Amino acid sequence: MAPTLELYTRKIGHPEWEEPFVVNMGPQHPSTHGVLRLYLELDGETVVRCDPRIGYLHRGLEKLSENMTYTQAMVLTDRLDYISSAANNTGYCLAVEKLLGLEVPRRARLLRTIVCEMARISSHLLWLATHALDIGAMTVFLYCFRDREWLLDIYEKICGARLTVSYPRIGGVRLDFTSEIIDELYQFTEEFPTRITDYETLIDVNRIWLRRTKGIAVVPPEKALNMGLTGPSLRGSGVPYDVRKFRPYDAYDEVEFEVPVGKNGDTYDRYRVRMEEMRQANRIIRQCLDKLAQTEGEPVVAEGAPDLLMPEKKKAPRAVPHPKKGFMVKGEEVPVVPEGEVYVSIEAPKGELGYYIVSDGSGKPWRVRVRAPSFVHISAIPEMVKGHMVADIIAVIGTLDVVLGECDR
Amino acid sequence: MSVVEILKEKFGAAILGEETTADQLGIYVSREVLPQVMRFLHDELDFKHLADLCGVDYLGWKGKRKKAERFEVVYNLYSLSRRELIRIKVPIPESDPRVPSVTSIWRVANWFERECYDLLGIRFEGHPDLRRLLMPENWSGHPLRKDYPLEPEEEWKDYAELREKARELSRYEWGDRRVRGG
Amino acid sequence: MEAILKAALPGIILIVEALVLLVVALLHVAYTTYAERKVIGHMQQRLGPNRVGPRGLLQPIADVVKLLTKEDIVPLGADKGLFYLAPFISLVAGATSLAVIPIWNRFVLADVNVGLLVILALSSLSSYGVILAGWSSNSRYAFLGGLRASAQVVSYEVAMALSLVGVMLMAGSMNLSEIVKAQISSPFKIYALPQIIGFFVFMISAIAETNRVPFDLPEAETELVAGYFVEYSAIRFALFYLAEYFGMVVMSAVAVTCFLGGWAGPFEVPGLPFFWFLIKLYALLFFYIWVRATLPRYRYDQLMGLGWKVLIPLALLNIVITGGLKLWW
Numbered sequence: 001m002a003p004t005l006e007l008y009t010r011k012i013g014h015p016e017w018e019e020p021f022v023v024n025m026g027p028q029h030p031s032t033h034g035v036l037r038l039y040l041e042l043d044g045e046t047v048v049r050c051d052p053r054i055g056y057l058h059r060g061l062e063k064l065s066e067n068m069t070y071t072q073a074m075v076l077t078d079r080l081d082y083i084s085s086a087a088n089n090t091g092y093c094l095a096v097e098k099l100l101g102l103e104v105p106r107r108a109r110l111l112r113t114i115v116c117e118m119a120r121i122s123s124h125l126l127w128l129a130t131h132a133l134d135i136g137a138m139t140v141f142l143y144c145f146r147d148r149e150w151l152l153d154i155y156e157k158i159c160g161a162r163l164t165v166s167y168p169r170i171g172g173v174r175l176d177f178t179s180e181i182i183d184e185l186y187q188f189t190e191e192f193p194t195r196i197t198d199y200e201t202l203i204d205v206n207r208i209w210l211r212r213t214k215g216i217a218v219v220p221p222e223k224a225l226n227m228g229l230t231g232p233s234l235r236g237s238g239v240p241y242d243v244r245k246f247r248p249y250d251a252y253d254e255v256e257f258e259v260p261v262g263k264n265g266d267t268y269d270r271y272r273v274r275m276e277e278m279r280q281a282n283r284i285i286r287q288c289l290d291k292l293a294q295t296e297g298e299p300v301v302a303e304g305a306p307d308l309l310m311p312e313k314k315k316a317p318r319a320v321p322h323p324k325k326g327f328m329v330k331g332e333e334v335p336v337v338p339e340g341e342v343y344v345s346i347e348a349p350k351g352e353l354g355y356y357i358v359s360d361g362s363g364k365p366w367r368v369r370v371r372a373p374s375f376v377h378i379s380a381i382p383e384m385v386k387g388h389m390v391a392d393i394i395a396v397i398g399t400l401d402v403v404l405g406e407c408d409r
Numbered sequence: 410m411s412v413v414e415i416l417k418e419k420f421g422a423a424i425l426g427e428e429t430t431a432d433q434l435g436i437y438v439s440r441e442v443l444p445q446v447m448r449f450l451h452d453e454l455d456f457k458h459l460a461d462l463c464g465v466d467y468l469g470w471k472g473k474r475k476k477a478e479r480f481e482v483v484y485n486l487y488s489l490s491r492r493e494l495i496r497i498k499v500p501i502p503e504s505d506p507r508v509p510s511v512t513s514i515w516r517v518a519n520w521f522e523r524e525c526y527d528l529l530g531i532r533f534e535g536h537p538d539l540r541r542l543l544m545p546e547n548w549s550g551h552p553l554r555k556d557y558p559l560e561p562e563e564e565w566k567d568y569a570e571l572r573e574k575a576r577e578l579s580r581y582e583w584g585d586r587r588v589r590g591g
Numbered sequence: 592m593e594a595i596l597k598a599a600l601p602g603i604i605l606i607v608e609a610l611v612l613l614v615v616a617l618l619h620v621a622y623t624t625y626a627e628r629k630v631i632g633h634m635q636q637r638l639g640p641n642r643v644g645p646r647g648l649l650q651p652i653a654d655v656v657k658l659l660t661k662e663d664i665v666p667l668g669a670d671k672g673l674f675y676l677a678p679f680i681s682l683v684a685g686a687t688s689l690a691v692i693p694i695w696n697r698f699v700l701a702d703v704n705v706g707l708l709v710i711l712a713l714s715s716l717s718s719y720g721v722i723l724a725g726w727s728s729n730s731r732y733a734f735l736g737g738l739r740a741s742a743q744v745v746s747y748e749v750a751m752a753l754s755l756v757g758v759m760l761m762a763g764s765m766n767l768s769e770i771v772k773a774q775i776s777s778p779f780k781i782y783a784l785p786q787i788i789g790f791f792v793f794m795i796s797a798i799a800e801t802n803r804v805p806f807d808l809p810e811a812e813t814e815l816v817a818g819y820f821v822e823y824s825a826i827r828f829a830l831f832y833l834a835e836y837f838g839m840v841v842m843s844a845v846a847v848t849c850f851l852g853g854w855a856g857p858f859e860v861p862g863l864p865f866f867w868f869l870i871k872l873y874a875l876l877f878f879y880i881w882v883r884a885t886l887p888r889y890r891y892d893q894l895m896g897l898g899w900k901v902l903i904p905l906a907l908l909n910i911v912i913t914g915g916l917k918l919w920w
Binding site (some may be wrong): 045055060062063064067098099101192222223225226227228239241246247339340341342343345352354356358359360361362366367369371375376378379380383408409 | 430431432433435447457458459460463465466470471472473474483485489492494496515516517519520524538543544545552553557558561
């Protein structure tokens with residue numbers, strides 16, 4: 001029997017030629033969206049092995065928050081997914097509120113829903129911009145940034161910050177919207193759908209775009225769930241899992257919206273899902289704005305919610321009968337946050353963002369664990385790029401929409 | 410029948426207990442039967458989504474609920490069809506921090522377990538590639554342990570070497586002169 | 592003395608002409624970069640350069656000054672000779688092609704009989720610069736970029752040459768001046784109409800030849816950082832940059848000469864014999880820039896597929912049709 005070509009080249013090949021061509025993509029690379037480093041073994045242009053190396057942005061947020069009070073630790077959540085910080089804050093606040101047993105006023109829930117959906121739109125806009133730029137379409141990038149800028153300006157009017165907003169707080173939100181902001185948001189929701197149509201006309205039917213995204217990194221539904229993909233990346237594969245529908249939080253149970261799902265589970269479907277999600281987010285903001293009028297003048301913070309000066313330990317005066325003197329006032333610690341543990345997840349723009357918080361009754365969390373969607377998505381990259389080409393790696397990183405601040409924590 | 414009842418019926422004494430905090434159900438499972446329990450939950454009870462896997466260090470725990478062992482590995486599972494979130498908790502003694510890996514059931518567990526090993530030093534048996542993930546390969550200690558200080562006194566021992574290496578690599582030629590950068 | 596002067600005069604004139612052409616071409620190249628930034632800027636809802644000089648008009652000069660004064664870095668593991676040489680190969684090959692292009696009836700530096708062949712040869716030669724730059728930098732990204740460049744140039748060179756065969760058949764010459772004259776005397780006035788397939792294939796291959804979007808794989812910024820010239824800095828980087836725009840100008844000039852009727856126009860502009868040539872050239876350059884602002888990038892295998900499966904068969908078909916018609920009449 002004649003030897004196969006592979007055996008033949010093995011036999012005559014110089015040992016050095018057999019070595020794979022290793023490329024370290026990142027941590028300094030224009031399209032790894034931060035400091036992701038991919039250790040790639042290539043055969044020509046085809047990827048043989050891919051090993052993501054992370055940790056370049058590891059700041060020890062989980063360890064840090066164990067040494068802070070609950071309200072101090074909230075600021076750290078801004079730095080997770082710095083593109084959609086309002087969503088991170090909300091998830092953390094929901095978890096602590098659940099431990100405290102706080103009931104958030106309706107107006108605060110509506111306001112939080114609005115800023116979360118604004119975060120979703122601005123995150124998806126940034127995703128579209130960079131994804132398109134990675135694939136080579138330069139103009140979409142600047143179009144998206146124009147609209148994102150508008151949203152960031154609105155954020156600035158709401159709370160004074162553009163990126164790390166810290167607008168939600170435990171038990172509600174920090175400030176109420178002024179009428180000016182509401183007017184501007186109305187104007188935004190009015191115009192934004194036409195902007196989405198603009199982007200779609202730029203790339204939706206572009207033949208090169210279709211060839212670069214259709215059939216790339218196909219993930220079947222069961223596999224997607226098994227790999228832990230969540231958010232638009234999972235829904236692109238056709239699994240309609242959306243935390244907003246399955247475990248509604250804030251005001252999501254009182255607004256109407258649809259969960260778009262894809263069919264083929266390829267890069268193009270995930271692109272379509274995100275585009276549609278922007279429309280739905282716009283719809284949600286619109287409905288929440290309408291509902292805000294009904295709750296005019298209501299409080300935006302729950303009764304008894306801790307603010308920034310949350311104590312580490314709380315001493316409660318208590319009369320203790322003393323054997324000799326008859327009476328004595330003695331302090332005894334009472335729980336600041338009731339003991340317990342909770343896992344609360346929200347639908348962040350990138351996927352399911354979960355907070356698992358263990359409380360030992362003191363004012364500092366015993367353990368804060370962040371289940372970051374980007375972390376899981378990066379772990380799925382090796383499976384998704386295997387057998388694809390170098391150019392597709394970029395498309396895959398783009399389509400999963402990873403942010404390293406969240407991945408490395 | 411609730412999940413706990415089904416599990417108790419099937420695994421008996423291996424289900425160490427249950428608790429409910431903040432409306433969420435937690436089930437203590439002994440680590441010997443963990444793979445079987447997880448396989449059962451995944452295949453039969455349709456908990457297809459491993460939402461989270463993490464470890465907790467209970468060294469110096471002052472809470473009211475007493476902890477028998479120092480470590481706990483916590484699995485948050487979600488079932489899309491049952492719309493139910495449960496928490497499986499596995500106590501692990503300090504002297505022997507090992508737990509069976511669930512990577513063969515959920516692929517997502519791969520990195521979760523690597524991270525848990527990296528930050529807490531719990532070894533996952535049967536894991537295909539148990540390396541450090543967030544910290545450098547030769548880091549000593551596991552940062553999320555409670556006895557690990559927030560600000561370590563000593564520098565990472567490779568840092569000086571790394572700095573030297575970076576300086577070495579940043580040499581370049583400029584005209585005919587050799588310039589030492591860094 | 593006078594005899595010597597008389598004998599040397601044609602040579603001196605030629606040198607002066609060459610210098611004039613080079614300076615004008617360099618100015619064009621410099622302002623093509625400016626135009627590109629300005630046009631793309633406006634297409635993308637921003638202003639483009641507007642700080643240096645009135646409306647940013649001095650921007651290209653500022654860029655050149657900046658690049659000249661920057662530090663020229665050579666990586667340690669690089670093959671120094673080739674590393675120094677590569678940008679010059681690219682640039683010289685690009686600039687030399689201008690010599691055979693008839694800008695006007697009476698302004699051709701080298702009126703050679705095989706002008707088209709010279710251009711094809713030089714454009715393949717310029718790819719050596721790219722490949723050598725990629726190889727000598729001792730960098731993975733540059734190496735991949737160089738490999739991509741060689742594959743791309745080899746395949747698109749074929750398509751481009753074949754697309755020009757139709758023009759040669761119709762004009763019956765490879766001399767570019769003759770081709771223009773043949774076009775003017777033909778019933779169509781320009782060959783872009785009868786040679787529409789050839790024109791189409793040529794324009795696409797020209798974009799690929801000059802490594803521009805959507806075929807900018809050798810320097811794919813988001814994949815290979817900057818591809819073959821990732822390790823270059825300062826003036827050598829500027830030379831590659833110049834070479835790319837020279838390539839653009841040359842390819843547009845060839846397209847104008849072979850397909851759009853060269854210097855001929857609907858009417859004579861008194862005193863400006865180059866007028867129509869330049870107008871057509873600018874239109875094509877604008878087309879290049881427009882494409883860059885619009886399209887995403889092809890993937891490597893898709894690019895090769897397009898070249899070999901679409902463009903080359905189309906070009907061959909074009910040759911067969913042209914040849915058949917030529918035989919018929």
